[in-house]
Amino acid sequence: MNDFVKYLLWAVCLVLLQEFLFNNIQFIHFLSPYIYIFLIIILPFNMHPSLVMFVAFGLGLSVDVVSDGVLGSHAAACTVMAYCRNIITKITMPRGDYENTSTATALHINLMQFVLYSLLLVFIHHFILFFVEIFTLKNFIFTLIQIIASTVISTIFIILIKLLFGYNKDA
Amino acid sequence: MTPILRFLLRYQKIILFLILEIFAFVLILNNSNYQKTQFAALVDNLKGIVYEKYEGVRQYxxxxxxxxxxxxxxxxxxxxxxxxxxxxxxxxxxxxxxxxHTVYTCKTAKVIRNSTNKRQNFMILNIGSNQGVRPEMGVISNEGKMIGMIVNTSANYSSAISVLNTGFTKFSGKLKRTGDYGTISWNGLNISTVQLHDIIQQSDVVVGDTVTTNQHSGVFPENILIGTVEKINVKDGIFYEIDVKLSQNMKLTQNVYVIENHNKEEIEALLKDE
Structure with a gap:
């Protein structure tokens, strides 16, 4: 399948899944998992950083439009996440063994690396998202706990999605 | 020309990053209070259709x-x-x-979408402008407790701002026993507690007092129950900030009444002339 069509389908599915399933899951009243960022995690490593940022911004904006939050908050968080993607890749995979194939994605790395990689990216996303939504540094510790707890829950769901759908023919 | 192009290419990532972030923050700031009410009419209609099906199953x-x-x-x-x-x-x-000759009448409605997990929470109701719903009508639960206010309507659906919304402070409340009134807002920390501000410290409020609506804004009739005083905090010397325990469990609101004030236009016309 054409890569563009494949990722577009992923995007549509993830946004719909986010709004109609995961936005209705509330563990303690404000811990909702955000799983749509799975797309930004699995974009190919060698994709141009600017393109990744465009995709992330578009993805965030679509989630903003369909969910009832502060318009632009998801877009802002996703853009920061996409901007940090290269740095996180370098931290979690220092030897650069992913560069061997031109289409390598996070689906091809081993599970421990994937967990660390998504945990860091999800944390960056949630950090921006929660602070943009609150727009104040009051109750900083409380918000931080909320962010960390949400990060863990989101990452668990993201790993589940990887385990369910991540086995490509070339994996 | 080439040096500029080379500069842009060299720093394209950071430049693009800044442009996108500025755009996102322009969106956030422009929509911080009544966010996305412009989009709401369009999106609510589509979401309304899906959620009505979803709620149909859930309510069963x-x-x-x-x-x-x-x-x-x-x-x-x-x-x-x-x-x-x-x-x-x-x-x-x-x-x-x-x-x-009653001033207030009620319309029954069902909540087909209700969030409590955000800082800015909204509800979507299954009646809209075709059924006579207009912005700034009050919403109370079927148990007669205040829960929100209509902010936007489409043909057959309407979105209401929940009392659990940190961006909104237009609700007014009063202490039933003493008659002191102030504004109700939410600090975003606990979904069963809201805050009543602007009560002067001379007033003899005690824990357990009933907090109800007052009709100054014309949105609600007098004496619709909001909650009871839970804790009294002293704020900057003049006013109390009172924690009010909501009588309505905001997670369990399904059937609601939308309240129409028939004299609202008349009152507002008078206020405008002043």
Whole structure:
């Protein structure tokens, strides 16, 4: 399948899944998992950083439009996440063994690396998202706990999605 | 020309990053209060259709508890009816007359979407402008407790701002016993507690006092229950900040009434002339 069509389908599915399933899951009243960022995690490593940022911004904006939050908050968080993607890749995979194939994605790395990689990216996303939504540094510790707890829950769901759908023919 | 191009290419990532972030923050700031009410009419209609189906399935599973609530409500109304019927003929005419000229009327509605997990929470109701709903109408639960206000309507759906919304401070409340009134807002920390501000420290409020709506804004009638005083905090020397425990469990609101004030235009016209 054409890569563009494949990722577009992923995007549509993830946004719909986010709004109609995961936005209705509330563990303690404000811990909702955000799983749509799975797309930004699995974009190919060698994709141009600017393109990744465009995709992330578009993805965030679509989630903003369909969910009832502060318009632009998801877009802002996703853009920061996409901007940090290269740095996180370098931290979690220092030897650069992913560069061997031109289409390598996070689906091809081993599970421990994937967990660390998504945990860091999800944390960056949630950090921006929660602070943009609150727009104040009051109750900083409380918000931080909320962010960390949400990060863990989101990452668990993201790993589940990887385990369910991540086995490509070339994996 | 080339140096500029080379500069742009060299720093394209950071430049693009800044442009996108600025765009996102322009969106956030432009929509911080009544966010996305412009989009709302369009999106709500589509979402309304999906969520109505979804709620249809969900409500099937809570039919029993809903039935119990309706029975309790029926009983209460029947008791009230008996009370009015017990008056003699002359007085019952007066009562009828009063009912005909009543200022507030209710429309029943179902909540098809309700969030409590955000800082800015909204509800979507299954009636809209076709059914006579307009922005700034009050929303109360079927147990008669204040829960929100309509902010936007589409043809058959409307979105209401929940009392659990940190971006909104237009709700007003008063202490039923002393008559002191102030504004109700939410600090975003606990979904069963809201804050009542602007109560001067001379007032003799005590824990357990009832907090109700007042009709200054014209959105709600007088004395619709909001909650009870839970904790009294002293703020900057002049005012109290009072934690009010909500009487309504905001997670369990399904059937609601939208309140229309028939004299609202008249009152607003008078205020404009001043």
């Amino acid at each position: 599973f809570s039919l029993q508890s809903e039935n119990e609530k309706l029975i309790a409500e029926n009983l209460e109304l029947r008791n009230k009816l008996n009370y009015y019927e017990s008056f003699d003929t002359v007085r019952s005419i007066v009562v009828k007359d009063l009912i005909q």
